Amino acid sequence: MLKTRSVLKENDLYLVGDGQHRVAEGESGFYRRDTRYLRLYFWQLDGEDPHHLMQHERYPFWLHEHAANAEVGYTMKVGLARDLTVTATEVCDRLTLTRYGSEQAHRLTLCVAGDFQDMFEVRGWPGALGEREVRVEAGPSPDAVTWLEFRHIAQDGLRQCARLEFSAPARWDGERLSWVVTEAQAELTVRTFLLQGDEAPVRGDPQALAREYDGLHADLNAALTPGDRRVVERSVHDLRSLAFQTEQGLFPAAGLPWFVAPFGRDSLIIAHLVRDFFPELALTVVRFLAAHQGRNYDPQTLEEPGKILHEVRTGELTRLGRTPHRPYYATCDATPLFVWLIGELSGRFPALAAELRPHWEAALGWMLTDGDPDRDGFIEYTPQAGGMTNAVWKDSGDSTFDEWGVDASGHIATVEVQGYAYAAYRAAAGLYRSLGEPEQGGEWDERAQRLQARFQETFWWPERGYYYHGLNGDKSPLRVLVSNPAHALWTGIIPASHAPEVARVALGDELWSGWGIRTLGTGEPRYNPVSYHNGSVWPHDTALAALGLARSGLRREARQVARALFDGALAAPDQRLSELFAGFPREPHTPPVPYPAACHPQGWDAAIPLALAALVAEVGEGEPQDFAPFAAFESQGA
Incomplete structure (x- = not known):
């Protein structure tokens, strides 16, 4: 069974957890760009994991949750409401514990530990530096802790610190913090700051960030179906979430969680796809790459x-x-x-x-x-x-x-x-x-x-x-036989006279899966539908082919390809395209098979719905209706 992974992100801070947003094992952690500051961060109630009743990502940076005591059965004794947000400056965890008919005291525990490993080490890079020396300090006293710090000095002298601040005093035993709750209802806030050098903690404003997100999709094409509209809204939110600040402005990360970094090819293709909608984002890309x-x-x-x-x-x-x-x-x-x-x-x-x-x-x-x-x-x-x-x-x-x-x-x-x-x-x-x-x-x-x-x-x-x-x-x-020539239609190098032949092959049985164009034909050596580049379907590769088909005047074929990609997004629980699909043929009433190690979200694929929305909004052989740019994104400083 595949392990699921959750990510919350804003700017260069991101939380990688398991399917329940627990930071407890493996590659999970609190990260700032390429450094994992915390390797453990998870809650327990009376010594056991809470029973999750509902978890909902309100935004890519905000988790809303309701949980209860373990083995809740038919009657909840203790309820736990939680809002976990990641802003550009902090991770804020707000909890409300409510007792229902229970008069006993309850113990709320937070297990937390820091390690300051390089992201490459976390993922198995050879030649790792080994376990870091991490200093831990809590104050003002072990039985009444209102702040806790994990500190590390890197080999190049960079000072790094994960500082946690608590709205109510806790007891710290060296591995976990604990609070004994006797009230009918108690509230607790934990703020975590990932700092380097001489930086001081700065509180974030998740409500302001939420208002920014809400303003991003005010101008969607009215011709889109409600389902397609949700796909584009998800696309816009993902693009905003992927962005992180550079000296030149907001720059799109290649994918979450391991590619929160400037890339050349990835960011340039993203920028090409969204330049008509977010021109300021594309401008940042060329200026940053020029500077480097x-x-x-x-x-x-x-x-x-x-x-x-x-x-x-x-x-x-x-x-x-x-x-x-x-x-x-x-x-x-x-x-x-x-x-x-x-x-x-x-x-x-x-x-x-x-x-x-x-x-x-x-x-x-x-x-x-x-x-x-x-x-x-x-x-x-x-x-x-x-x-x-x-x-x-x-x-x-x-x-x-x-x-x-x-x-x-x-x-x-x-x-x-x-x-x-x-x-x-x-x-x-x-x-x-x-x-x-x-x-x-x-x-x-x-x-x-x-x-x-x-x-x-x-x-x-x-x-x-x-x-x-x-x-x-x-x-x-x-x-x-590969997808690359269909992809090359996008550039204009293939003469219009040869575009129909390219379309015929790309949409033939060997390359066309029904969800997109396979990277490698089914009859070729090394073909494997669950490979990275030898038979899988990469939506961005297929999307560029769709744009190339439209450029060549083959609008019917372009709409077919665009529709398949939107269908792939609609088949996902979050209406989001995966970085790549397995190349199995499309079957009725069956979603595409995801690739196990795909990024989620991934920059190229977040850009696709914007780039193809005009095609999926076309009716018959008519011309596409206008697709309004998302001016709100620019106004927020992208």
Whole structure:
């Protein structure tokens, strides 16, 4: 049986618990970005776990709960109401204990412990630092504790502290806090602050945060059905929940709970999907990535001048140089996606082209040099020993191979990355023209045209009426049926004349599951419906194909794909798309099979309902109705 997991988050604070929101074992904990401050935090009533009557997430940061004494049976002796909220500055736990006909005293106990482990260590990273030295101090006395602190000094000198404050004095025995309740009704508030350096505790305001969330979905498309509307509302809430503050503004995390960090490819695709609805969020993405663009050559982090990062981490292992994520540049696709996004945003923000000119020009320079190591005109990556094998969105080590099941090697060019490059060159042409340099613009248009012609000549798979997955290091084609060519429709590199053929294959029996497009065809070597990239369905990959189909004029097919994704969200208890589904065929009255280790929520998938809402709102062959942007998100500072 799969273990369930719950997450509450705001900004860079998040609580990871089990299915009952208990922080009691495994990877659960109170986290701040990449550090787990508390490894234990759970309540007991009279020495036993309370019986949970109802748990409801009012918002992604707010749990509302009713519980009772263990073995409640037909009559509740003690009721426990709880509101657990996570704001940008604290975790606040409010409890109300009520006795029903019971005259005995009851003991309420909170088990709590800190460990300050790096998130990578919690998840099994090799070369861990081991158990930390944690100092514990309680005051003013062990029998009347109103505050409790767990303190740690990291090896690089960073001071970290988890401070708990209590509205009523408790007894502390070194492992648990306890309160004896004799009143008919008693209230208790526990506030937890995760601090570093010289920070002081600051109380949060969950009610203000709730009002912000309530204002996010005021302008939904009236043509959406009530069910589809709930999917989009969930999407908006998840996008807001995933955001965390950076110097440039609110930045979207890639997924919860383990990817509350800046990513290149992930954040750029999110920003592309929601740029018409949350342009300020997309603007933050390009500004942040520009500020952390590669400047030097570093063989450990794979930094190169002009290259856009893959991932940034801030935990102790990274600060000590034990991981390469400071930042890590192991991706070949973030750089063209970056240029393309700047081009798309420049219409709304006319000054952006000049503001970020040094950065998008450096990115273009990387694409023509280090990004094309053999200078054949295609963007490539080379698998790294001891690092990421495949520096593209299908980044698992077994995702890229030939028709005999042999891993690709050397300088590998995948089909969708060439599409990103084509879109980047088109964007560069527009950027130069916006700056009053039409000659430069013409040169980049010509470069895009040459790439498209060479792409068609080299990647077209005539026997299948489709495109190859990519080119191996020896330039032999990877004749494997994958979702990537359908994904590449989104970029415009595939001529409109060939789009119907791509649609026919992508929506055929081998790739189409009924819930989306399988990452790998059912007849291919390594096909496995419960794999990460070799037969599963990734909704974002399928959603980009839907946008590409619509771009190519294939609106009926685009609506089919968009409808399937919305159906997948509606089949989930929380109306939320999973990061990926198993690739089993769709069956009547049966939901998609979830992938066991999927993020929940995940950034790409939170963005999908917004991007596809206009398609699912279409009726027949008519044009889509207008889909109003969510201006409230921008007004709250996204």
